[in-house]
Amino acid sequence: MIKDPEIYRNKNVVIAGGGDSALDWSIYLTDVAKSVTLIHRRNEFRGALDSVEKVQELKNLGKISLITPAEVIALVGETKLTGIIVEKKEESPKLLDTDHFIPLFGLAPKLGPIANWGLEIEKNAIKVNNALDYQTNIPGVYAIGDVNTYPGKLKLILCGFHEATLMCQSAYQKIYPNKKYVMKYTTVGGVEGFDGSKKEAPKPVVKAIE
Numbered sequence: 001m002i003k004d005p006e007i008y009r010n011k012n013v014v015i016a017g018g019g020d021s022a023l024d025w026s027i028y029l030t031d032v033a034k035s036v037t038l039i040h041r042r043n044e045f046r047g048a049l050d051s052v053e054k055v056q057e058l059k060n061l062g063k064i065s066l067i068t069p070a071e072v073i074a075l076v077g078e079t080k081l082t083g084i085i086v087e088k089k090e091e092s093p094k095l096l097d098t099d100h101f102i103p104l105f106g107l108a109p110k111l112g113p114i115a116n117w118g119l120e121i122e123k124n125a126i127k128v129n130n131a132l133d134y135q136t137n138i139p140g141v142y143a144i145g146d147v148n149t150y151p152g153k154l155k156l157i158l159c160g161f162h163e164a165t166l167m168c169q170s171a172y173q174k175i176y177p178n179k180k181y182v183m184k185y186t187t188v189g190g191v192e193g194f195d196g197s198k199k200e201a202p203k204p205v206v207k208a209i210e
């Protein structure tokens, strides 16, 4: 992943991948890097039409070098990366000098150490009680969002927000067992910011319509 684009300033960069991340970063880095080369194993890219067209435009302007259909088959360098070996279909592999190689091949979600916490796991996700508050088999440990599973689970942003809402209500009661929590609509009660400020919707008026 790219955490700080500035490290690529005035450097030669090779990006590999055919999705939105590869397209977006190729576009972005043309204004930062000395050179941007995009390598994809197919001629077709799967991404937002606007991004595909923008890469086409930047390629026509000579700002992005496109190598397709091709694959990066080796990295070259002794103490640091100095190049990559790229193999284009029906051509012999070639060395391409570069300062950075950024493979953007998608996400592979892994639980990592969480898998050994004693949580009940099913299909690489954490089982939760969706009938109540999204707690796991360990009391006080909640799991919300894509990381959890329960019957009928859908990996959607909306579902994650719903789970978060119920989880927060439950966690609040766990942390403050003696406090009574009264749920208020933000449209009625406003929203309190972390800085202590409060934002409220304009109050309704009572006015006749003639």
Ligand SMILES: Cc1cc2nc3c(=O)[nH]c(=O)nc-3n(C[C@H](O)[C@H](O)[C@H](O)COP(=O)(O)OP(=O)(O)OC[C@H]3O[C@@H](n4cnc5c(N)ncnc54)[C@H](O)[C@@H]3O)c2cc1C
Pocket: 112, 144, 145, 146, 147, 155, 156, 157, 158, 160
């Ligand atoms: C291509 C695509 C399109 C989608 N389109 C839609 C859509 O149109 N509508 C919709 O509702 N949903 C969509 N989704 C699903 C939606 O993106 C997910 O349901 C949602 O992002 C899940 O949110 P989350 O917070 O649970 O997990 P994530 O968004 O995956 O967030 C988890 C975060 O935890 C971080 N993380 C992981 N491990 C660690 C660690 N060890 N330490 C610290 N941080 C860590 C990750 O870097 C990540 O930032 C789409 C998903 C994909 C892949």
